[in-house]
Amino acid sequence: MAQALPTEGWITADGRKIGPVLMEMKNITLRFGGVKAITDISFDIREGEIRAIIGPNGAGKSSMLNVISGFYVPQEGEVWFRGAKRPPMKPYEVARQGIARTFQNIALFEGMSVLDNIMTGRLTMMETNLAQQALWWGKAAREEDEHRAAVERIIDFLEIQHIRKTPVGRLPYGLKKRVELARALAAEPKLLLLDEPMAGMNVEEKEDMCRFILDVNDEFGTTIALIEHDMGVVMDLSDRVVVMDYGKKIGDGPPDEIRSNKAVIDAYLGVSHE
Numbered sequence: 258m259a260q261a262l263p264t265e266g267w268i269t270a271d272g273r274k275i276g277p278v279l280m281e282m283k284n285i286t287l288r289f290g291g292v293k294a295i296t297d298i299s300f301d302i303r304e305g306e307i308r309a310i311i312g313p314n315g316a317g318k319s320s321m322l323n324v325i326s327g328f329y330v331p332q333e334g335e336v337w338f339r340g341a342k343r344p345p346m347k348p349y350e351v352a353r354q355g356i357a358r359t360f361q362n363i364a365l366f367e368g369m370s371v372l373d374n375i376m377t378g379r380l381t382m383m384e385t386n387l388a389q390q391a392l393w394w395g396k397a398a399r400e401e402d403e404h405r406a407a408v409e410r411i412i413d414f415l416e417i418q419h420i421r422k423t424p425v426g427r428l429p430y431g432l433k434k435r436v437e438l439a440r441a442l443a444a445e446p447k448l449l450l451l452d453e454p455m456a457g458m459n460v461e462e463k464e465d466m467c468r469f470i471l472d473v474n475d476e477f478g479t480t481i482a483l484i485e486h487d488m489g490v491v492m493d494l495s496d497r498v499v500v501m502d503y504g505k506k507i508g509d510g511p512p513d514e515i516r517s518n519k520a521v522i523d524a525y526l527g528v529s530h531e
């Protein structure tokens with residue numbers, strides 16, 4: 258019998274009010290054969306916050322994001338979302354629950370236009386299937402119009418009107434990343450997962466992406482969990498930070514607290530784990 262989590266109460270992190278618990282990872286352990294990618298990690302993500310997951314290479318960050326998005330099922334532990342324990346689910350079921358993501362390596366349809374790529378983000382929300390679309394033209398057309406209008410709003414919001422008809426394969430890297438963000442937003446997620454949203458970007462592209470992440474959080478109230486290697490970006494953007502190292506959690510708190518956490522400093526300086 259699923260027991261409700263204590264979801265009441267707001268907290269303050271770095272002067273910003275953040276809401277009740279939206280997602281809770283409880284004692285998660287994930288193994289790949291003999292490799293323990295995640296060992297007994299617990300943390301929560303609160304409504305409306307920007308939560309960063311950081312750590313050196315191989316720390317287990319992407320594995321954790323994959324557990325949240327349903328790509329990996331942990332051998333131990335529980336995932337709670339919106340006050341209920343989540344049974345093992347396929348990624349598309351997780352997406353339907355309101356969790357969208359972007360990937361470390363851009364995963365767009367290169368031959369398709371920006372607009373069509375973003376439309377694919379609405380697929381989990383479409384009620385009519387292909388047969389219905391063929392037989393019940395009125396409802397399907399109405400649905401298509403609504404989806405199209407939602408996508409156009411996102412295109413305006415992310416300032417990509419000028420490339421809406423352009424095939425994604427022709428775009429520079431920074432814009433591709435922005436289109437990926439647009440596609441994830443098209444699903445109107447409650448929780449948005451960003452796997453290294455600034456990787457490979459130049460300074461200007463990073464500044465743009467930071468601004469868009471903050472705007473999405475601010476304007477749509479979207480809760481965001483992100484993995485990022487650029488510490489400046491992490492410390493500027495996030496309300497709270499989880500730090501992983503060798504699959505274990507070694508820090509969890511607001512950026513100021515993390516900056517002065519000895520275990521975190523040691524992990525980044527490569528101090529021995531003996």
Ligand SMILES: Nc1ncnc2c1ncn2[C@@H]1O[C@H](COP(=O)(O)OP(=O)(O)OP(=O)(O)O)[C@@H](O)[C@H]1O
Nearest residue numbers: 289292293294312313314315316317318319320321
């Ligand atoms: N599909 C897999 N099969 C086997 N081992 C894996 C798999 N995915 C991850 N691992 C291992 O799990 C550990 C954690 O990897 P993970 O990619 O989650 O780390 P990370 O912190 O995201 O690293 P990076 O910053 O380099 O992306 C590593 O030792 C990695 O080799």
